[in-house]
Amino acid sequence: MTELLAEAVDLRLGYGNQVAVAASRFTIPHRAVTAIIGPNGSGKSTVLNAVGGVLEPLAGRLTVLGGSPRVRPPKVSYVMQSLAFPAGTPITVREAVGMGLYPKLGWFGRPSADDRARVERAMERLGVTDLADRHLDELSGGQRQRVYVAQGMTQDHEALLLDEPLTGLDITSARVIDQIIHTERERGHAVVLTTHDLDEARAADWVVLMAGRCVAAGPPAEVLTREHLADAYGLGSLHAHAAEPEVLDDPHKPGVPGHDHSRHQHPH
Amino acid sequence: MDWWIEPFLLGFQQRALIGGLVAAVMCAVVGVWLVLRGMSFFGDAFVHGVLPGIAAAVIFGFNPYLGAAVAALFMVGGIELIHRQTALKEDTAIGLLFVGMMALGVTIISRSNAYTGSLTSILFGDIFGVTDELITTMVVMGAVVIAAAVVLFRPLLALSFSATKAQSLGMRPRFAHAALLVLIATAVIASFQAVGTLLVFGLLVGPPAAASLLSRTVPRMFVWSVALGALSVWLGLTLSYHLQTAGAATIALVAVALFFALLALTRGVSAVRRRRVVAA
Numbered sequence: 001m002t003e004l005l006a007e008a009v010d011l012r013l014g015y016g017n018q019v020a021v022a023a024s025r026f027t028i029p030h031r032a033v034t035a036i037i038g039p040n041g042s043g044k045s046t047v048l049n050a051v052g053g054v055l056e057p058l059a060g061r062l063t064v065l066g067g068s069p070r071v072r073p074p075k076v077s078y079v080m081q082s083l084a085f086p087a088g089t090p091i092t093v094r095e096a097v098g099m100g101l102y103p104k105l106g107w108f109g110r111p112s113a114d115d116r117a118r119v120e121r122a123m124e125r126l127g128v129t130d131l132a133d134r135h136l137d138e139l140s141g142g143q144r145q146r147v148y149v150a151q152g153m154t155q156d157h158e159a160l161l162l163d164e165p166l167t168g169l170d171i172t173s174a175r176v177i178d179q180i181i182h183t184e185r186e187r188g189h190a191v192v193l194t195t196h197d198l199d200e201a202r203a204a205d206w207v208v209l210m211a212g213r214c215v216a217a218g219p220p221a222e223v224l225t226r227e228h229l230a231d232a233y234g235l236g237s238l239h240a241h242a243a244e245p246e247v248l249d250d251p252h253k254p255g256v257p258g259h260d261h262s263r264h265q266h267p268h
Numbered sequence: 269m270d271w272w273i274e275p276f277l278l279g280f281q282q283r284a285l286i287g288g289l290v291a292a293v294m295c296a297v298v299g300v301w302l303v304l305r306g307m308s309f310f311g312d313a314f315v316h317g318v319l320p321g322i323a324a325a326v327i328f329g330f331n332p333y334l335g336a337a338v339a340a341l342f343m344v345g346g347i348e349l350i351h352r353q354t355a356l357k358e359d360t361a362i363g364l365l366f367v368g369m370m371a372l373g374v375t376i377i378s379r380s381n382a383y384t385g386s387l388t389s390i391l392f393g394d395i396f397g398v399t400d401e402l403i404t405t406m407v408v409m410g411a412v413v414i415a416a417a418v419v420l421f422r423p424l425l426a427l428s429f430s431a432t433k434a435q436s437l438g439m440r441p442r443f444a445h446a447a448l449l450v451l452i453a454t455a456v457i458a459s460f461q462a463v464g465t466l467l468v469f470g471l472l473v474g475p476p477a478a479a480s481l482l483s484r485t486v487p488r489m490f491v492w493s494v495a496l497g498a499l500s501v502w503l504g505l506t507l508s509y510h511l512q513t514a515g516a517a518t519i520a521l522v523a524v525a526l527f528f529a530l531l532a533l534t535r536g537v538s539a540v541r542r543r544r545v546v547a548a
Binding site: 016049052053054076077078080085086088089090091092095099100102103105106107108133135155 | 419423429432433435436438
């Protein structure tokens with residue numbers, strides 16, 4: 001049986017009285033790349049928030065790594081979008097990356113030499129060492145996204161959650177982050193990302209298709225079908241893909257998590 | 269030299285300086301988070317919002333700290349109620365409570381025989397009336413505020429990104445936000461007798477805003493904020509002595525003037541550097 005990162009049973013999600021995701025049932029495999037895809041407002045980020053333990057379900061059950069996602073310390077590293085940053089807060093790249101140590105250190109713990117080395121390694125991997133003393137608000141969106149991923153890498157984790165990590169990035173940043181996604185998977189970690197890009201979803205091991213509820217979840221070949229996409233997006237938006245639903249190398253490839261991930265493309 | 273020493277020769281002048289410095293340090297520390305989290309309007313409303321509690325304490329003769337604390341709780345509860353029960357944005361809720369509480373405070377004081385005197389004293393403080401007992405109370409409350417601000421450093425820094433980020437890092441954003449409100453309330457309540465509810469806002473916002481112009485990190489912003497707050501009090505009292513102006517108002521004026529002076533200075537330095545780079 002495939003090892004699971006997350007399992008949702010009759011899961012309902014929302015904010016206050018507003019339901020964002022109607023009762024849904026899906027799984028997300030561990031040690032694989034999962035793309036959550038769907039139109040704007042379909043509940044992609046909401047599902048990511050719930051898996052990341054920052055949103056309590058309205059109803060139903062959600063287990064992450066076999067327990068409640070709200071239980072600390074989290075083994076799930078949540079990377080936010082580059083658009084969100086504390087404008088005006090004088091915080092350097094090194095400090096921002098070091099915040100990934102907070103779940104381990106808590107409110108008072110002092111970082112050890114190993115912890116500091118971990119921060120430096122994460123900055124190196126994301127190519128932001130040269131920016132270490134720069135302020136967050138002095139960076140481009142792509143550089144900031146790399147900093148946030150480095151922060152996520154600094155956190156002790158088994159799963160990396162990325163909210164639209166490649167949207168609107170420069171090519172260098174997109175390549176670096178794409179490489180990180182590959183490496184994380186090779187290390188046996190789970191990567192869950194939200195995306196608007198069907199090509200990115202096709203390159204993943206597993207896809208969760210959202211449209212205010214989970215339309216389908218499974219390998220890309222089984223999820224990104226004309227019928228499911230029509231259900232999620234409506235027919236009008238599907239012409240290009242409906243004409244040639246290039247999904248689908250081999251739905252039965254032994255692939256989760258062994259699916260060939262070499263097609264994972266950079267954004268355009 | 270006498271020009272600098274003379275304003276602090278007498279006991280009440282020295283107590284004014286000490287009381288002002290304690291208020292400045294407290295407000296400078298709390299004010300850093302107020303400014304970084306974009307809560308200046310809330311802070312402004314808050315310092316007015318405690319007015320009815322203090323006014324009721326003056327009229328009915330109970331502890332003004334208690335009155336201010338109850339008014340602060342009422343204000344925060346009211347903002348939260350509007351925020352949860354309506355689709356209105358938070359600034360509207362703050363504005364409603366701001367004017368409502370201010371009006372309630374003035375209405376209560378208007379029943380006092382010494383209406384003008386009481387109102388002036390609450391709004392603008394009486395820095396030269398600071399007693400040893402008040403200084404002791406302020407020092408204790410100041411120590412609590414500074415200790416709490418240190419303890420809350422990581423949660424509040426994470427919260428300056430977003431509540432979601434803070435939650436994902438296990439930093440308990442709701443608790444941290446509530447604790448920050450308590451810290452703001454404590455700083456205001458501890459300082460209002462010395463510098464008044466109106467002018468305490470000058471110390472809450474002026475030094476931290478000026479410090480942000482000079483700081484590359486948040487810890488340095490704390491250091492600059494405290495230094496500029498202390499400078500505002502000392503220079504404000506000195507000027508008020510020589511110019512025969514109101515003490516607390518002069519302090520607040522200096523705090524704001526320092527911001528503009530540093531803004532001009534930092535922008536001037538940047539312009540010169542840019543010119544040198546272009547010339548090279």
